[in-house]
Amino acid sequence: MSRPPLIVAVLFAAAAGRACAADAIAWQPWSDAAFATAKREHKFVIMDLEAVWCHWCHVMDETTYRDPKVISLMGARYVAVRVDQDSRPDLANRYEDYGWPATIVFAADGSEIVRRRGYLTPAEMASMLQAIIDDPSPGPSVTADASPKYPSETRTDDAVTADLKKRLLAGYDRDVGGWSGEHKFLDADNVEYCLRAAGRGDAEAGAVARDMLRLQRQLFDPAWGGVYQYSAEGDWAHPHFEKIMAIQTDNLRVYSMASEEWPDWAYQSAAAEVRRYLRGFLQGADGVFYTSQDADLVPGEHAADFFLLDDHGRRARGIPRVDMHRYARENGWAIAALCAFSGATGDAAPLAEAVRAADWVVAHRALPGGGFRHDEADAAGPFLGDSLGMGSAFLALYQATGNAAWLARAEGAADFVRGHFARGDEPGCATSDTTSASFPRPLPEFDESVALARFANLLGRASARPQDHALAESSLRWALSPGAMNRRGPYVGGLLLAADEARTEPLHVTVVGHRDDPVARALFAAAQRAPTSYKLVEWWDRREGPPPRGESIFPDLDRSAAYLCANGACSSPISDPLALSRRLEKATAAAGRQ
Numbered sequence: 001m002s003r004p005p006l007i008v009a010v011l012f013a014a015a016a017g018r019a020c021a022a023d024a025i026a027w028q029p030w031s032d033a034a035f036a037t038a039k040r041e042h043k044f045v046i047m048d049l050e051a052v053w054c055h056w057c058h059v060m061d062e063t064t065y066r067d068p069k070v071i072s073l074m075g076a077r078y079v080a081v082r083v084d085q086d087s088r089p090d091l092a093n094r095y096e097d098y099g100w101p102a103t104i105v106f107a108a109d110g111s112e113i114v115r116r117r118g119y120l121t122p123a124e125m126a127s128m129l130q131a132i133i134d135d136p137s138p139g140p141s142v143t144a145d146a147s148p149k150y151p152s153e154t155r156t157d158d159a160v161t162a163d164l165k166k167r168l169l170a171g172y173d174r175d176v177g178g179w180s181g182e183h184k185f186l187d188a189d190n191v192e193y194c195l196r197a198a199g200r201g202d203a204e205a206g207a208v209a210r211d212m213l214r215l216q217r218q219l220f221d222p223a224w225g226g227v228y229q230y231s232a233e234g235d236w237a238h239p240h241f242e243k244i245m246a247i248q249t250d251n252l253r254v255y256s257m258a259s260e261e262w263p264d265w266a267y268q269s270a271a272a273e274v275r276r277y278l279r280g281f282l283q284g285a286d287g288v289f290y291t292s293q294d295a296d297l298v299p300g301e302h303a304a305d306f307f308l309l310d311d312h313g314r315r316a317r318g319i320p321r322v323d324m325h326r327y328a329r330e331n332g333w334a335i336a337a338l339c340a341f342s343g344a345t346g347d348a349a350p351l352a353e354a355v356r357a358a359d360w361v362v363a364h365r366a367l368p369g370g371g372f373r374h375d376e377a378d379a380a381g382p383f384l385g386d387s388l389g390m391g392s393a394f395l396a397l398y399q400a401t402g403n404a405a406w407l408a409r410a411e412g413a414a415d416f417v418r419g420h421f422a423r424g425d426e427p428g429c430a431t432s433d434t435t436s437a438s439f440p441r442p443l444p445e446f447d448e449s450v451a452l453a454r455f456a457n458l459l460g461r462a463s464a465r466p467q468d469h470a471l472a473e474s475s476l477r478w479a480l481s482p483g484a485m486n487r488r489g490p491y492v493g494g495l496l497l498a499a500d501e502a503r504t505e506p507l508h509v510t511v512v513g514h515r516d517d518p519v520a521r522a523l524f525a526a527a528q529r530a531p532t533s534y535k536l537v538e539w540w541d542r543r544e545g546p547p548p549r550g551e552s553i554f555p556d557l558d559r560s561a562a563y564l565c566a567n568g569a570c571s572s573p574i575s576d577p578l579a580l581s582r583r584l585e586k587a588t589a590a591a592g593r594q
Helices: 005-023 030-042 055-062 068-077 089-094 122-134 157-169 186-201 203-219 245-262 267-283 313-319 326-345 347-366 382-399 404-422 446-463 466-479 484-490 494-502 518-528 578-590
Strands: 044-050 078-084 102-106 112-119 427-431 506-513 537-540 560-567
Touching: 030 044, 030 078, 030 186, 044 055, 044 089, 044 122, 055 313, 055 506, 068 078, 068 122, 078 446, 102 122, 112 427, 122 313, 157 203, 157 347, 186 203, 186 446, 186 494, 186 578, 203 245, 203 267, 203 347, 245 267, 267 326, 326 347, 326 518, 347 382, 382 404, 382 446, 382 537, 404 446, 404 466, 404 560, 427 446, 427 466, 446 466, 446 484, 446 537, 466 484, 466 494, 506 518, 518 537, 518 560, 560 578
Parallel strands: 044 078, 506 537
Antiparallel strands: 044 102, 102 112, 506 560
């Protein structure tokens, strides 16, 4: 998709505006060299951890960092570091609780002095800078990392599971909707857990899921498709207009899953709206995916009136900036979500897009040993998120195509994760294997740990490799530590899903038949639409080699058939796609009674 001249002009103007705002301050990238300079010149290091799509980051550029007093103080006593958080997952994970912009001040030895959340006015910034010069003692925002206590095993008992579920459901706002007071948005893991529980007969969880999916539609862009990041002010009527890949892929995946559980609720059309946006704005001509689109048409200026316009009216004024970085992690998320959409709809086109993007990432972002770098060239890393995101994408492609080559790539990504991010005898995997003299050792991050536990568990079910199960257990054990678990409040859906998957087998369907047989294709499509996110769908064509895991348990029939498998044994053959769909619905509901 080539970019029209109008978009190019807008992108250039936005970049020029940011350059002017930064002229007065000598911003540097995050590096050990910045701390060496601070030590040599007896200065502090101040980091502006921003997001290129972030409205309040732009406002700070236009106001705070143009203020003469702020400029003077920073020039005299500070080494100024600016980081786009999307480009540095390690820093973003460490300071995610502070949102963007986050302002962190360090001593020259790398120890933290202050952490500040969100927009700081010029007066607030100048006051903070002067106070640190007067007294550089660490403030109350800086706390030491607690020594975690880990459970002895990863099988959660009924009491822990019940407490987590109660926390999730009790934390839902029954009056307004959503799980937070100020910011309203769809939490994908919580909704996915509610969908799974609803499929097993939990009426309360089903009601929460439907309410959340209904309210979230208010954050869909009616003109361009896609989903705004969240709504502020405790309701659903004040959207923040940035469109971030994580938000798009979460919504695409969750609405696709919801359409399998409740086919008549128009969830499939909602998912199609997200895909329409991705194709129109965040997908390049070569099929690879970009990172985000800005909230502002003019950096620092509110754009609510702009987003009220229709497509023609918006294009007459311009296009908000698109961050055209092609990160492996974000592409992995997009690939997996497109696989989910393709499986739910039976449409082969999204799957073809997913394969094309995966081929590009393999060609342009792969590292020796099965892992992936983040960008074309990284200042640090590698980062866990990229290899995890692509590993999950490969596993999704294996299930969506039945092609064992994707499973081999998923195994390679897991091997890379184990070799680069495992922490020895400590549970969990670090977010980065970057080592630095000026920064503490990278630690695990909750959402990544849960995602890794789920990926490695399902991979282990497909591969039968004990090292995959061990990786899943280590990641889940870290997430189940009280220090990690208790900080999550009601956002524990992912942990509940991971714990459930660790102790139960997925809904496992193997289709045996030639790939050019219409019956085999129909059986495979029916298996794809099984109403649960926890499934393993495989396709064995005898002409292509041995069966998955070498399991010679399928009879040699003269027709294609599907089998429901568990514990190394399979059902009698099913050759009618409609009969298979009915069996899968019953098996999904029965899973809650195991």
